[in-house]
Amino acid sequence: MKEVIIGGVPEHFNLPWSLSINNGEYVAENIDLKWRDFPGGTGAMCKALRAKEIDIAVILTEGIIKDIIDGNPSKIVQTFIQTPLxxxxxxxxxxxxxxxxxxxxxxxxxxxxxxxxxxxxxxxxxxxxxxxxxxxxxxxxxxxxxxxxxxxxxxxxxxxxxxxxxxxxxxxxxxxxxxxxxTPWPCFVIAVRNEFIESNKAELKTILNIINRTTSEFKDIPCIDKTIAYTYNQKIEDVREWLNLTEWSQKLIDKTTILKTQQELFSLNIIPEIVDYKTLTEKL
CATH class of the missing domain: 3.40.190.10 (Periplasmic binding protein-like II)
Incomplete structure (x- = not known):
């Protein structure tokens, strides 16, 4: 069984991951997907990707774009949350x-x-x-x-x-x-270490297929608002507002969004240059 380590913030956005892991969907495909919480957020995940402590990160768009330009050997393989944070x-x-x-x-x-x-x-x-x-x-x-x-x-x-x-x-x-x-852009993307992409493309596609099926059906899960409220100590009315505002994605982030995000970061002197779309993304 292939062990894969994925990281993300311990927040309601990532409940689809824990649901699909707990349901045994990855194990059924011979993948041992292990979730690791990162309360420190995107900066901590960028460091973990660089150190090969995790293979995949569910990470803020602007943060991983900056870190890839700064030398992080990873690529964005998909948008996870389409709506702004x-x-x-x-x-x-x-x-x-x-x-x-x-x-x-x-x-x-x-x-x-x-x-x-x-x-x-x-x-x-x-x-x-x-x-x-x-x-x-x-x-x-x-x-x-x-x-x-x-x-x-x-x-x-x-x-x-x-x-x-x-x-x-x-x-x-x-x-x-x-x-x-x-955020002026979709907020969360899925980023993967280049070495992992090259060596485990089939497993990565399987992981994405499973999470995409989960997120596409997520809002239709019975009593999902109550589950989120209980799990993350939220008021039910806040959860319902958040669900109305949030849309998951099952597609790779597009060229226009990548360029717009880089232009904003460049104008703020957060990144030193604007790079090619393929430098930041990998289409599976």
Whole structure:
């Protein structure tokens, strides 16, 4: 049996993976697919791909594009979530800051450099016409737990993270939500190490076929809203809103989207150049 290690954030987006793994669908195809949680997000997954600790990552589009251009020997093989990710902008509940513009020049918590929380802080700054050199100050907090400590202690002033994941922390008075910053592109893609693609193309196609069948039927699973709410400590009304806003994909990300994403990252000096479509993607 072929062992394959896949990584992703421990969030509701990835429930289709755990369902298909628990159902034994990969084992039935002689594939031992092992899931590994990455609370640290995209930056941590990029590091794990480079270190060959994982074979596949369900990862933020902007983060993996940046890291492939920076030398990560991986390719995007498919879009996973077609719709934008809605990043919530959060401060500590007792923070003096009330609006997004109050945050100009203050300390932004990020999980690590190159992470989604890092890159989207630039997008938020651009959206609000801030000076990207002088109005951004980053503090590394590793993950969501680190953000709780960082914001409450004053180590950092604000934090961007997926809005529905942080909603329970807003509801219980840990964070205060002061705005949103949606991604200008599809939010999650499936990336695979080049070496794995070359050596295990048949197994990879099988894995994608199984997850694509699962995601195409996901919203039709009986009581899926209740399952998500229970599993991820969410309110049922928040889960239903999220389901209405979220669409999975079963296709490779297109050239126009890849170019648009790179143009945005290049304009923010996040990537040094715009590269060819085939440098970033692999059509199976």
């Amino acid at each position: 809605i990043w919530g902008i959060h401060v500590a509940a007792n923070s003096q800051y009330k609006t997004i513009n109050d945050l100009k020049g203050t300390k932004a918590a990020i999980s690590r450099y190159g992470s989604g929380s890092h890159l989207m802080t630039y997008i938020n700054a651009e959206n609000n016409q801030w000076d990207l050199k002088n109005d951004l100050d980053f503090k590394i907090i590793d993950n969501l737990d680190g953000a709780i400590i960082g914001l409450q202690s004053g180590f950092a002033d604000y934090f961007l993270w997926e809005r529905f994941t942080t909603k329970p922390l807003v509801d219980n008075g840990t964070f205060r939500h002061i705005g949103n910053c949606p």
